[in-house]
Amino acid sequence: MHNYLEFEKPIAELEGKVQELRHLTGSEEVNIADEVGKLQTKVEKLLKSTYAKLSPWQKAMVARHANRPHTVDYIRDLITEFTPLAGDRAFAEDSAIIGGMGRFRGESVVVIGHEKGADTDTRIKHNFGMAKPEGYRKAQRLMKLADQFHLPVVTFVDTPGAYPGIDAEARGQAEAIARSIEVCLSLKVPMVSVVIGEGGSGGAIAVATANQVLMLEHSIYSVISPEGCASILWRDKEQNQVAAEALRLTAQDLLKLGVIDSIIAEPLGGAHREPAAAIATVGEGIENALAEYAGLDGGVIKAKRREKFLEMGKHGLS
């Protein structure tokens, strides 16, 4: 069944009623079907009104929803002949970032993405999407491979941030992220990144310094988590909601700031309600974004990417 978020309580109650009524059907009169229909419309209305005005903090909750489609789901539905590639050739394989080659709309691409995992086992396996240096170094390797064979790069961004640990620091977490940004910027092939859930700081931009950055309607992208920001700037962990507000981490704000290129609409009630539909829309978004670079010279593609980041920040929010 559905995992409801705290602010979805009224929706949960209504849908609960619908379920109850449905159990009654079959044995009772036909009237129940009518009743179910009415309630269903109510649910839709409520979903629409709730999701039309999600607060930044609520969006953070949706972005982290356990049932939200993850990178593995996007790869499964959008990429054929997917061939995972592993390892940084220096230290280890890090499953917090997965990647490989495959075909998108029939054409070879390199796909890279953070993977958070969907249950306890896979979450541990993928370290909750928090990569270590070897993860970023693997990403660098795959991006260079793409460049070498003139394949576009598609990345899915979904991470709370880079892993904060002794081993990660010892192996140069900072350098690994810095170098990944540098490799992104050096590519002479088009690179499209989609923030599908949580774009957590340096760990996110490491694989998202792209020609086009798309964001799902209810995803977030931020320099620091609302929780982290609240505890540092407000010295109060309870100020998450205020911090989320102040950080301007929603897709809508980031589009206004020119940090992202477009927003991908989510199904009613969020991507987690209808993953297949959400994934299909993301597929269209990627296709459109890549189409803009078809036939362009590699040098031009690289220059355009650079220009885009240089232009950033010329306009603030009014």
Add this chain to the structure above:
Amino acid sequence: MNWLKSWVRPKLRELVGQKEIPDHLWHKCPSCEEMIFHRDLEKNLRVCQHCGHHMRLNAKKRCELLFDDGEYTSIELKSPIVDPLKFKDRRKYSDRLKESQNKTGDDDAILVAHGTMGANKVVVAAFNFEFMGGSMGMAVGEGLLAAARLAVMQRAPLIVVPSSGGARMQEGILSLMQMARSTIAVEEVREAGLPYIVLLTDPTTGGVSASFAMLGDIAVSEPGAMIGFAGARVIEQTIRQQLPEGFQRAEYLYEHGMIDMVVHRTDLRDTLIRIVGLLCNPGASGELVSLEPAPKKKTVSDVDEVGEDPTPATFVDPDAIVVDAIDPNDDKKD
């Protein structure tokens, strides 16, 4: 480009007199807690004479230390949009900015200057930790880009001296984007074939370490500097373990292969001059290498005088590089 130039002559300024700190003032070393005379501390380049602890230098002091005769020209930086997010935590960001500007007399946390160092032209971009912890927002990003372009224009090496806690949270996602923009600055210098040298100083962490600061062709650090991505507290909370002794210090990074050398402040200028010379003045013939083994030059004085600092100042032997690079058959003599 209209670089507004302002000559800075520290000696002259001393005569005119800035906010003077009386010589009889005492400082307490934050590391060994010994008392140090203000005059002695300044004479010793703000290094504790008791324990060798390197105290932070602000951007102006840093430039005075690096440039020949302490003379340099700083460039006026384009001011970016102020407070782009209209950010307010317990206080308004715009108020915090003003306060820092009043306190430091600077516009933001970076100083971009050019001049000569060992008679070589160099461009230096130095961070000012006193300005909001040296944090990187739009202004710092613009400063790094301006520094890179100045270096390219002057065909001079770029030396960046970070001293920063990381991204400036009050500029939200735009501060994160400076990681990409500062990396573009590095790329512009690289593409021009010019050396990009980073002098890591205390602290170099977060988004600053995870972008331009870790991309130097050569990475030099001051002893004891805190360098890392994640903050120690965050790591402790995540892994619930005590952090090892010396964790994220310059010496730790050196041991882990992340930086080229740890150099005492007294030797810093000479070391940087030598590095710039080796990279920019390869020799009369213009050839990068010579097959003739060059006479061994004495490298910078050793750091024994630092006393208990266990870190060896580590220098690359230029001759060794020549041999390795050119002739694999030539046996290394030492």
